[in-house]
Amino acid sequence: MFTLAHLSDTHLGGLRMPRLDALLSKRFLGFLSWHLRRKAIHEGPVLPALVADLRDTRPDHTVVTGDLVNISLPGEFARAAAWLRNLGAPRDVSVIPGNHDAYVAVAWAESLALWADYMAGDGADGFEHPAVGPESFPFLRHRGPLALIGVSTAAPMPPHSSGGRISQEQLGRLATLLACTGQQGLCRVVLIHHPPLPGRRTTHKELIDGLAFRNVIAAEGAELILHGHTHLSGLARLSTPKGSVPVVGVPSASARPSKEKDHARYHLYHFARDGKDWQIGVDVRGVDQSLSNFRLESRFDLRVPA
């Protein structure tokens, strides 16, 4: 049995006063929001407790679906790189970026390049290649029976927008990867920061290219889609001609309990082949009232046609 941990939206703290010229942008609003509201939710003992719990549950692989940082300062990317190295080796951890990881336009070398080993994709030569730019998405990593396919929806947006975009080129590569790995009989797990299903109303927080993404999934199929962004637990289904694809979201990995959003959780998936189907058991582990321990909150099963 192969186990996969899914966590998201770490929103790592330690945000100090940057040089003033670094704040002359959308970052100014994000910096205020961090210090007035978000810091009290995300900074503290919760995320270290989650990492400690992962050391006990020992998944075979861990995925982090974006929003590691807050306002995309180069220093934040460096701190997040150090946090990732503490979490695990690049071979054991996969990362995709979220909207906060592209809060404003930042040079690749000062931003996502620092996590490139965690976004490395399998090359045709049999080796993994670190991400080198937007053209490296989606990446594909074979792990056990899984094909992990990491999509990037991270693109700088105007102030007050936390939406996401996927380029046409990326959607084309996604279709090809899904078709190839589907023919190989792998369990295709698509990682995407923004939830790909539309909300009740279109908002400034949504995936702008959601319909195009859903069309690719409908045409090529997938076994599971994992997302973050909402800071809420979520389970939905994406209908396709070949059946429905589970779409599962996790809350922020660092969140204390609050009125609006769910407290910190992560999901532990157990994959097993059962005849013609994939049997996927999901353990929901959440922070307890002490804020320094995670415990099993609930379990549910997903059954997906192979």
Ligand SMILES: [Fe+2]
């Ligand atoms: Fe987000």
